[in-house]
Amino acid sequence: MSKSVRQRQSVVVRLLDLNLPSNRFILTAFIFSTAIVTGHQLVRGRPVLTGLALGLQAGFSVFLSWAIGRELDPDDPRSATVAALLGFAIFLTGPTQLGAVVALLFAVRIVLRSTGAPPNKLDLVWLTALGIYSARRPGGVPAAIALGAALVMDGRLPAPAYRIVSTAGKALLLLVLAAAAYFGSLTPSWSWPRGSQWIVLAFVLLAMAGWRTPTPASTSDMGAEPLSRRRLVAASWLGLAAGIVTLLWIGGPAIPALVGLWAAVIAVSIHRRVWPSRLRTA
Numbered sequence: 001m002s003k004s005v006r007q008r009q010s011v012v013v014r015l016l017d018l019n020l021p022s023n024r025f026i027l028t029a030f031i032f033s034t035a036i037v038t039g040h041q042l043v044r045g046r047p048v049l050t051g052l053a054l055g056l057q058a059g060f061s062v063f064l065s066w067a068i069g070r071e072l073d074p075d076d077p078r079s080a081t082v083a084a085l086l087g088f089a090i091f092l093t094g095p096t097q098l099g100a101v102v103a104l105l106f107a108v109r110i111v112l113r114s115t116g117a118p119p120n121k122l123d124l125v126w127l128t129a130l131g132i133y134s135a136r137r138p139g140g141v142p143a144a145i146a147l148g149a150a151l152v153m154d155g156r157l158p159a160p161a162y163r164i165v166s167t168a169g170k171a172l173l174l175l176v177l178a179a180a181a182y183f184g185s186l187t188p189s190w191s192w193p194r195g196s197q198w199i200v201l202a203f204v205l206l207a208m209a210g211w212r213t214p215t216p217a218s219t220s221d222m223g224a225e226p227l228s229r230r231r232l233v234a235a236s237w238l239g240l241a242a243g244i245v246t247l248l249w250i251g252g253p254a255i256p257a258l259v260g261l262w263a264a265v266i267a268v269s270i271h272r273r274v275w276p277s278r279l280r281t282a
Contacts, residue, residue, distance in 0.1 A: 116220030193252030
């Protein structure tokens with residue numbers, strides 16, 4: 001990291017240290033996936049801006065898959081590497097909802113406390129805006145609720161956050177419901193999975209069925225003590241619960257909508273079964 005967490009205006013945003021191979025990998029993967037999809041769209045005759053927009057969606061799908069993988073498996077960057085590759089594949093199964101994926105990323109990060117500090121007042125402002133933005137569409141409502149729940153949970157887990165964080169979480173939950181009602185996204189829009197979405201769903205269900213959470217050895221960005229297993233368990237199941245509710249709420253479209261979550265869940269599950277020996281540095 002180029003600055004300590006305490007010196008930053010935001011304490012829940014993690015900076016990329018390019019001295020780390022995993023971070024250099026995801027920067028390269030972001031650029032390549034964006035370029036590949038953009039180029040493909042241009043070859044098909046799509047307008048430049050349309051092609052670039054789809055390319056950036058692919059790039060951020062890969063990046064967010066990697067980022068959630070780093071949170072769910074903080075000890076070994078190999079999980080995140082696999083998640084990035086899966087993120088690109090899942091992106092191809094349908095439209096994404098990147099706002100919802102970002103909301104889930106920060107929900108998991110807040111509960112895990114991987115940065116080492118609870119959200120500050122500035123964080124609470126833009127996290128509230130993020131939750132409301134996510135609630136604009138049915139597929140984003142569970143993620144927005146998970147973000148509010150994460151703030152409330154942060155005050156009830158080891159090393160609890162300041163009371164204002166929990167209060168902000170309760171306010172966000174009310175605002176999310178109000179926003180969802182305003183945008184008309186409280187009504188379920190369920191549809192059956194299509195084609196490759198069934199394959200991804202099968203892997204997701206297998207990953208959930210065998211999910212386990214070992215005690216982490218990694219430390220937070222600003223601390224010397226290992227991350228809390230209780231927090232890691234809570235963060236993992238908060239993300240999984242949001243994903244399950246989204247599947248029940250909108251059905252098959254939840255697979256590409258929450259691309260980063262599913263990619264990370266499958267990757268972490270595969271890693272913990274195939275590579276039981278864990279790296280202790282990131």
